Amino acid sequence: MAKTINTSASLSFAIVAKVKDYFQLMKFTLSFTVVFSCVICFLLAPDNGYNLKMILLLFIAGMLVAGSANAINQAVEKDTDAQMKRTKMRPVADGRMSQREAYIFALIAGVIGVLMMWYFFNLSSALVSAFSLFIYAYIYTPLKTINSVAVLIGGFPGALPCLIGWLAGFYNQPISWTGGWILFGIQFLWQFPHFWAIAWVAHSDYTKVGFKLLPSDKGPTKFTALQAIMYSVLMIPVGILPYYFGMTGQVSMWIVIACNLFMVFQCIRLYREMDVKAARRVMFSSYIYLPIVLLALLADKLHVAL
Numbered sequence: 361m362a363k364t365i366n367t368s369a370s371l372s373f374a375i376v377a378k379v380k381d382y383f384q385l386m387k388f389t390l391s392f393t394v395v396f397s398c399v400i401c402f403l404l405a406p407d408n409g410y411n412l413k414m415i416l417l418l419f420i421a422g423m424l425v426a427g428s429a430n431a432i433n434q435a436v437e438k439d440t441d442a443q444m445k446r447t448k449m450r451p452v453a454d455g456r457m458s459q460r461e462a463y464i465f466a467l468i469a470g471v472i473g474v475l476m477m478w479y480f481f482n483l484s485s486a487l488v489s490a491f492s493l494f495i496y497a498y499i500y501t502p503l504k505t506i507n508s509v510a511v512l513i514g515g516f517p518g519a520l521p522c523l524i525g526w527l528a529g530f531y532n533q534p535i536s537w538t539g540g541w542i543l544f545g546i547q548f549l550w551q552f553p554h555f556w557a558i559a560w561v562a563h564s565d566y567t568k569v570g571f572k573l574l575p576s577d578k579g580p581t582k583f584t585a586l587q588a589i590m591y592s593v594l595m596i597p598v599g600i601l602p603y604y605f606g607m608t609g610q611v612s613m614w615i616v617i618a619c620n621l622f623m624v625f626q627c628i629r630l631y632r633e634m635d636v637k638a639a640r641r642v643m644f645s646s647y648i649y650l651p652i653v654l655l656a657l658l659a660d661k662l663h664v665a666l
Contacts (some may be wrong), residue, residue: 407528
């Protein structure tokens, strides 16, 4: 009896451990953030009500597609992940999961996710989902060790979830792309100060494995800080476009402008102080920026077809 209980307990622990590994393989927190943007942009589509069933289906499909891309990323970067402190305990890097298992999971999750987008929403959202997965896994990921242009390339799959969510919002009506590209633009520009701040903080780890993710090959420099300021400033006019095109009202416009000015301020502080502490402020400010902006746009949504 005791042996049976111990065997059952061991099996339970093994299952829990495997589930945790798959959550790590998907980079659940990162995937959740990506899908959050996707769902909010889905709800921003005009004449699109709060259909809980469709929201849940989009969330599941989005998590599968994002999880697939992250699984391929970890399989490809097995050796580099093993060398970095913050990533060495990932399941593939640590040897708890084989590359083959990660690729099989990625294939199954990616195919199911894209097919769900097609079946429940529309072909456009499915095709953009597949394109985003491909760019992230097979162009951005290997390019990180070759050239810092990887950040620019990675900005596309990083912002495409906004377009995907917007397109999915037209599952019961003719598609309009305008609002989706505006939302794409907001998140695309946001990624540069966000990601460069992360690369600044993790510079020693990234350098050790040959990742080229800062705009200067000399590492964290004033040029990097200037680039962060430039993209933060560009976020200001782009952030006004939802109001200009009648997607949202004046209240959210002023909230977005305030958030953009705050990002510019933090990037200027980075330029003046040039240290990890300032880079970390930019990083955490960017984490706060995105949900505030997207939720403000949603709360102030106007039912105007674009």
